[in-house]
Amino acid sequence: MTAITLNIIVQGILTGLVYGLMALGLSVIFGVMRVVNFAHGEFTVVAMYAAFLLFDMLGVSPLVSLLPIAAAFFFLGYVLQRTLVEPFVSRAEHEQFILLVGLATVVVNGLLLIFGPDARPINLPYSFDSYTVGSLFIDKVRVFAALGAFAICIALFLFFRYTRTGTAIRACADNLTGAGVVGLNVKQLYAVTFGLGFACIGAAGTLMATIADASPGLAPAYTLLAFVIVIIGGLGSMAGALVGGVLIGISEALAGFYIQPSMKSMFSFALLILVLVLRPQGLMGRRL
Amino acid sequence: MRDIWQRLPTRGKTFCLAALAAAIAAPLVADRYLLSVLILVFYFAYLGQAWNLLMGFAGQLSLGHALYLGLGAYTATALWTLFGIGPWIGVFIAIPVAAAAGMIVGWLGWRFAIEGVYFALLTIAFAEFTRIGFDHLQITGASAGLFLSVNSPGSDKWWNLGGGPLLYYYLALILAAAATLLVAWLRRSPLGYRWLAVREDPEAAQAAGIDIFRAKMIAMLISASMTAVGGVFYGFYYRNLFPSQVFDIGRSIEIIMAPIIGGLGTVFGPIVGAILLTPLGESLTALMQHFGINTPGAKSIFYGLTLMVIITLQPSGVWPWLARKLGLDRPRA
Numbered sequence: 001m002t003a004i005t006l007n008i009i010v011q012g013i014l015t016g017l018v019y020g021l022m023a024l025g026l027s028v029i030f031g032v033m034r035v036v037n038f039a040h041g042e043f044t045v046v047a048m049y050a051a052f053l054l055f056d057m058l059g060v061s062p063l064v065s066l067l068p069i070a071a072a073f074f075f076l077g078y079v080l081q082r083t084l085v086e087p088f089v090s091r092a093e094h095e096q097f098i099l100l101v102g103l104a105t106v107v108v109n110g111l112l113l114i115f116g117p118d119a120r121p122i123n124l125p126y127s128f129d130s131y132t133v134g135s136l137f138i139d140k141v142r143v144f145a146a147l148g149a150f151a152i153c154i155a156l157f158l159f160f161r162y163t164r165t166g167t168a169i170r171a172c173a174d175n176l177t178g179a180g181v182v183g184l185n186v187k188q189l190y191a192v193t194f195g196l197g198f199a200c201i202g203a204a205g206t207l208m209a210t211i212a213d214a215s216p217g218l219a220p221a222y223t224l225l226a227f228v229i230v231i232i233g234g235l236g237s238m239a240g241a242l243v244g245g246v247l248i249g250i251s252e253a254l255a256g257f258y259i260q261p262s263m264k265s266m267f268s269f270a271l272l273i274l275v276l277v278l279r280p281q282g283l284m285g286r287r288l
Numbered sequence: 289m290r291d292i293w294q295r296l297p298t299r300g301k302t303f304c305l306a307a308l309a310a311a312i313a314a315p316l317v318a319d320r321y322l323l324s325v326l327i328l329v330f331y332f333a334y335l336g337q338a339w340n341l342l343m344g345f346a347g348q349l350s351l352g353h354a355l356y357l358g359l360g361a362y363t364a365t366a367l368w369t370l371f372g373i374g375p376w377i378g379v380f381i382a383i384p385v386a387a388a389a390g391m392i393v394g395w396l397g398w399r400f401a402i403e404g405v406y407f408a409l410l411t412i413a414f415a416e417f418t419r420i421g422f423d424h425l426q427i428t429g430a431s432a433g434l435f436l437s438v439n440s441p442g443s444d445k446w447w448n449l450g451g452g453p454l455l456y457y458y459l460a461l462i463l464a465a466a467a468t469l470l471v472a473w474l475r476r477s478p479l480g481y482r483w484l485a486v487r488e489d490p491e492a493a494q495a496a497g498i499d500i501f502r503a504k505m506i507a508m509l510i511s512a513s514m515t516a517v518g519g520v521f522y523g524f525y526y527r528n529l530f531p532s533q534v535f536d537i538g539r540s541i542e543i544i545m546a547p548i549i550g551g552l553g554t555v556f557g558p559i560v561g562a563i564l565l566t567p568l569g570e571s572l573t574a575l576m577q578h579f580g581i582n583t584p585g586a587k588s589i590f591y592g593l594t595l596m597v598i599i600t601l602q603p604s605g606v607w608p609w610l611a612r613k614l615g616l617d618r619p620r621a
Contacts, residue, residue: 036405087600093404094349098548098599101351101541105592109585220537224416227409263424269417273396276410280400 003135008253010138014146016249018207020242021149022222023229024156025200031236032173032193033089038100040201041222042107047073047205048214049111052120055209062122062206066148070202077198081191089190104223111216119213127210145207152203153242156196160238169193173236221265228272234285243284247271292472300616311461315454323453329566330460331521336546336558337467338514343544344553345480346507347487349404352393352411354539355418356386356512360519361529365436366428368524379520383513389414390512394505412537419535428529436527456525463521464559467514472555474510483507487553515543538588545591549598551605560607565594 026040050069054060084103088096129140160166169189172179180186212218229248233240248268255264275282296304314326335357342348363385364378373381393414397407423431474480482503485493494500523529533539550561572590602609610616 084596091603094343094408095599095603097349097351097405097408098544098595102592102595102599105541105595106589109588109592112585113589224412224537228413231406231409260424263420266417266420269413269420272413273410273417276402276406277396277400280402280406 004257005254007136007138008257009250010136011142012250012253013246014138014142014249015211015253016246017146017149017153017242018204018211018245019225019229019249020245021153021200021207022204023226023233023245024153024238024241025197025204026226027230027233027236027238027241028156028200029194029197030230031238032169033190035085035089035096036093036100036227037197038097038223039104039107040226041224042104042111042219043073043076043198043201044205044208044222044226045111045214045216045219046107047202048209048212048218049115049120050202051206051209052122052214055122056120061124062210063144063148066203066206069206070152070199073202073205074195074199076195077201078191078195080198081194085194086187086190104219108216108219111219115214115216117216119215121213122209124210139211141210145210148207149204152200153238156200157238159196165189165192225265225268228268231272231282232275234282237282237284240282240284244282292469292476295476297616299614303614303616308465315457320453323457325567325570327453327457327460327525328570329562330457330464331518331525332543332546332566333464333559333562334460334467334521335515335518335543336550336562337464337471338511338518339543340547340552340554340558341471341474341514342507342511344547344557345475345483345487346504347483348504348507349408350393350411350511351408351537351540351544352413352415353511353515353543354535354537355389355393355411355415356515357519357522357539357543358415358418358422358529358531358534359386359389360516361523361534362422362428362434362519363516364520365434365523365529369434369436370427375520375524379517382516382520386516386519387509387513389418390508391505394508398501398504412540415535415537415540419531422531422535431531433528433530435529436524456521459521463517468555468559475555479503479506484553541591545595547605549594549606551607554605554607556611557605557607560610561605564606565591568594 022040022044026037029035029037047069050072051062051065054065054069055062084099085096088099124141126140130137131140131143132138160170168179168184169192171182171184172186172189172193176186179189225248229244230241231244232247233242233244248271251267251271252264255267259267293301311326315323318326335353339350339353342350360379360382363382364375367373367378367381368375393411396402397410402410422428428434482493482498485496485498486500486503490500493503519534522534545565546561547558548561549565550559551557569587569590573587576586598605
């Protein structure tokens with residue numbers, strides 16, 4: 001393997017970890033509530049703009065604003081679930097879908113109205129620096145973004161594994177009736193889950209803003225990207241989201257370099273169709 | 289056909305005839321602008337009927353109908369610009385192309401038991417895949433678009449769809465009326481009842497001996513073919529095609545608006561939805577221009593909000609409610 005290919009694969013893995021964090025939010029929400037958040041990419045771009053505004057107006061580095069934005073998004077998700085999504089949890093799939101498609105349309109066009117179609121880059125002082133490891137040149141911002149994404153994923157794994165709330169949420173996902181019977185406050189837990197999904201979006205969007213320029217046009221593409229990743233990895237599987245993210249990151253990077261940047265998502269969709277046909281439950285998903 | 293007519297309540301018959309007569313006579317009084325709005329109303333009513341067949345009757349959510357629209361539009365316009373084959377012949381090539389795409393999506397999805405949300409995502413994936421493909425297809429102009437020349441020989445003749453708005457008005461009216469008749473007939477056919485059974489309870493339908501895969505595939509075949517015809521209309525009416533517009537997911541959402549607002553799974557829902565929605569959107573645009581606001585996103589925000597409000601308050605659509613109010617509904621047979 002040539003040094004260039006290796007370089008591209010490493011870049012792909014790093015970007016893929018951020019994709020994975022974004023997709024993790026979608027996976028968590030779906031895995032627990034069986035609701036597909038069709039406005040996922042739209043809110044990711046909202047987070048990118050939040051990071052951009054904080055940097056542009058107050059000079060706050062995205063690595064600093066990461067946790068505050070994630071916390072604010074937790075709140076946003078919590079409130080959205082309580083007000084808008086809650087009545088839809090038990091309704092037909094296509095009704096949930098249409099509600100969130102409507103929300104996505106409002107958000108993306110709201111962004112267009114406020115910020116216009118132009119891309120907004122965050123130019124950090126070290127934006128163009130890179131680490132050299134042997135023959136590898138790795139972008140500094142990409143390393144930071146990937147490390148941040150990975151750390152947050154680990155934190156979320158630990159939360160679901162070891163805390164009382166995390167265990168309770170998993171109980172809701174496994175057996176909703178049972179969870180209600182033993183006295184869990186399902187509505188509250190659903191709102192927390194939606195909040196956690198949105199915290200992933202907030203964090204992923206903030207990190208994404210350092211490696212990609214915020215623009216409203218990204219939103220539908222990110223929604224689709226998150227879906228593709230989650231289905232490839234396996235809906236509801238947390239590890240699957242990360243694996244899927246890295247796979248798509250690598251595929252995008254390779255296709256972008258060797259074929260054409262504008263054709264990179266064609267390969268992601270081809271990968272999706274392949275996985276749906278050969279292994280519909282996803283690479284790490286349980287048998288349907 | 290007579291059966292459908294006789295089943296309508298008396299007030300419904302009067303209402304249908306009056307509406308049809310008004311639609312036929314409309315060009316006598318309507319100016320060019322109003323005519324263009326009415327063309328859009330019938331166009332969306334037609335596409336809504338096509339989509340409603342698959343979602344409203346067979347219960348399969350497709351969010352990628354832009355695929356069939358775009359394939360229909362591109363096939364017919366490319367045949368015209370590259371080989372001089374007119375749209376009346378081109379449409380019979382456009383239909384099998386789009387139908388084949390529908391068959392591939394349906395086969396892949398339903399053969400491998402991809403249901404509900406997964407199926408909807410598969411339809412989006414195919415539409416996006418095709419959009420990017422056409423963005424790089426040099427023969428149809430790639431992302432720079434495909435344009436119909438206005439001064440090539442014979443392009444002004446009606447048999448090449450070269451007429452003015454009047455031609456397109458009656459064409460759209462005929463399409464919408466024919467689609468409504470077809471849907472009303474299918475709704476009462478054995479096939480229609482099979483679709484409803486598949487929508488309501490696939491397992492029970494299968495246990496009752498219905499080949500659910502076949503039923504869904506037929507719904508897809510008809511729906512994709514009808515959408516392709518709408519695509520040919522789109523291509524020749526607008527006379528320019530860009531992959532980023534025709535295959536866009538926004539296009540797919542535009543198609544599903546009228547039937548959802550009007551009433552999923554009803555025969556008149558898509559028409560009512562289109563009549564309500566299109567003039568609303570148009571007057572909103574006109575109002576904003578009047579006040580000097582020139583913002584591209586505002587109309588879409590309005591559409592998005594409408595979707596959210598309707599699906600929250602009136603998930604079965606406006607038509608069932610309206611029909612009750614007007615006394616046009618009949619006791620369910």
